[in-house]
Structure formats: structure tokens, C-alpha cells
Amino acid sequence: MSTDPHAGGRVLTGGAPLPRARLAIIALHGRGGGAGDMLSLADHLALPDIAVLAPEAAGRSWWPDSFLAPLAANEPGLSSALGAVDALARQLAGEGFGPERTIVLGFSQGACLALEHAARAGTPFACVAGLSGGLVGTGDGDGDGAPDPALYGHRDKMFDYGGALGNTPVLLGCHERDPHIPLARVRKTEEVFTVLGAKVTTQIYPGGGHGVVEDEINALRSILNRAPT
Secondary structure, three states: OOOOOOOOOOEEEOOOHHHHEEEEEEEEEEOOOOOOHHHHHHHHOOOOOOOEEEEHHHHHHHOOOOOOOOHHOOOOOOHHHHHHHHHHHHHHHHHOOOHHHEEEEEEEEHHHHHHHHHHHHOOOOOEEEEOOOOOOEEEEEOOOOOOOOOHHOOOOOEEEOOOOOOOOOOEEEEEEEOOOHHHHHHHHHHHHHHOOOOOOOOEEEEEOOOOHHHHHHHHHHHHHHHHHO
16 A cells, blocks of 8 residues: 555646636545535535635545544555645645635545644634534544543544634534534534634534535635635
């Protein structure tokens, strides 16, 4: 297995051409999905002045295990995925789209990756959106700790991030009984981003489910319409 499986992966583009765009979105797909799914999601925003860049994971999965698993269980995929997003962010910065003009958006596994990238970057963004996702974490928790039912039988993680997000709008959306994303981790993600200085909006939808709902699209559109350039 490659030590950097996502390096050099394809990136699909949509929306406005970068020279005419007001903002740029890095859009990250979920496990089993693809870059085209994220272009379709971005189309629903109906914002013609925003460029969209959607990288695709090798094998359509950014890492093999649950984001709740010990970090080593998801290597080298996790580090490679973060590196791929970092590389795309640097490319955008070279085109004049620094983090303050960039939205980092993801669904499911891609939401976890988007949130983790933003927290580790520790700088203000135009917006960060995690749709059905939560932070991966920077380290494993106490090895002697008992598995937590609220984390679907996984142990908790460490969330040690530096930097400051300077009122970055962060949108978190999830069903209250998502089969893959425990509500406890969504709430922890909300807490961490608040401490980092972000302005967090959390939308929890009743019942079970794992998917993007129209309410999230509307909320994201509203945030992006207000985003400065």
C-alpha cells in the first residue's frame, strides 16, 4: 500500500472559473462517493460566482476505518488525505484564494476531513461546513479509558489545536441518530471550534438518517451570500 495514497489524485472543478470567482470551495466527498457528488451538491447552492474544486480519494475512501477509531487504524490514509487538502489549499492561495476566500466543505467522511483540516490550519476561513461529520482528533485518549457508548463503543480522543479562527462561520449539520456520526462528537466539535474563536451554527435534525438535507443547503447559501471578499 502506498504511504501517500491520495497524492496526485484527480480534482474535478465546477462553478465559476477562478479568475472570475468571488470565493472558492474545497468540496470533500464521503466514503464510497466521488468528486462528482460534491459538484452536484455545490450546484444546489446556486451561487454562480463561486469556484468549486472537488478532489477524489484513492479507492473512494479517505481512510479505511471509522473516524472514531484510533488514529493509527486510519494511517496512512488520514495523513495523506490531510496532505492532499493542504496541497489544494496552497494551490488556491497561489491563485489569490487564501483561507479568507476559501470554503472548506465536506459530507460524511469528507466532513470529518474538512473539519480536521480547518482546525489544524488554525486560521480564519470564509466558511467551514461539516455535513454529517465531526473532528477526527489530534491524538488517542487514555488507553485505559472504557469504550464510550455515546461514541458508538469507541474511546474518546484528544483535540489539541492551536491558532485562532477569528469568527469563521462554521456550519455543523447532523441527524440526532446518525448511524455513523455520534451526536456526542458533533457537540464536541462544536465546543472545540467555539474555543478556537469560530462562530458555530449547529443544526441537529430529529430522528435517524445520514444525508444532506435542504435546510443545510439553505443555511450554507445564506452564510456564503454574506461572506466578504
